[in-house]
Amino acid sequence: MENQINYYKISRKEWSGFYKDQVAPLTEAELEKIKSLNDRISLADVSDIYLPLVHLLHLFFKTHQQQQDDQAKFLGIRPHKVPFILGIAGSVAVGKSTTARLLKVLLSAHFPAKKVDLITTDGFLYPNATLKKKRLMKRKGFPESYDMERLINFINDVKNNLPAKAPVYSHKIYDIVPGEYETIASPDILIVEGINVLQLPSKQQIYVSDFFDFSIYVDAKEEHIKRWYLERFGMLLDTAFKDPTNYYYPYALGDCAKAFAMAEAVWDEIDHPNLHDYILPTKKRADLIIVKGKDHLIDELLLRKY
């Protein structure tokens, strides 16, 4: 384990030995559930990386509850549930939502009595019509393209155990789905995944991360992330060609090379500058940085010391 200024740098091999025997192995049904999330998820990653991580999250969860109970006692009020919020940050296409969905399955499996919910901050992007009005269509994903106040109010409601409604974004229509919402009601654990979750607000007094009890940054070399972005674009095209309502339908019907050139330009002109200017600078705010290699396997982890 390498001792950096404020992180422990831990190799895959070393991490995989942490608390391995204390975490129950997954059942066939749970493994099936993981495979149905994404059949390319490595089961070695699940047992070597994610099971020790679930153990670590359990430790943080217990401390969080104890602290809340102690504070309630101090204030002379009734102890009450305060949801544990786990933030997951990183570049577009680095695998945040896959990591988030995997953690949801694993946390639900290990704590069957706990309610684990998941949202993505994509739903708090302004709809395309608003982005067009604000001339922000080429800035989708940049800080100014999100309604941060709405996101902060949403998380504040969740923390206060009030039912909270999140708008829904669809990659298929490349826009917010009109009139569709996801309601989060009194979870024990809420996973909040998005490129902007560790960013500083431009106008608000508080950060989204002020509500986090633990945060993870998913990291990888940019050359890999760009490839994953283009691979995912290829998969989107494969499903789009049967569906005229799909945003990518015209690209799926047209010249394939031109479609990929368009996707590459979007990466180079939008997602790459966003990564460098606004997402990467938030990395060192995370409690845990997980570093993925070229095949999505996790090579090393950096755990914040204090």
Ligand SMILES: Nc1ncnc2c1ncn2[C@@H]1O[C@H](COP(=O)(O)OP(=O)(O)OP(=O)(O)O)[C@@H](O)[C@H]1O
């Ligand atoms: N552990 C993994 N194993 C194999 N493939 C993965 C893994 N994680 C992600 N991928 C693949 O990489 C691509 C990007 O993943 P994902 O959609 O989870 O990224 P994201 O960071 O949530 O992206 P966005 O910010 O655009 O929503 C997808 O094609 C996904 O299937």
Ligand SMILES: CC(C)(CO)[C@@H](O)C(=O)NCCC(=O)O
């Ligand atoms: C929705 C976001 C911002 C984040 O997931 C991203 O996937 C996106 O659509 N970025 C805009 C540029 C692009 O189309 O990739």
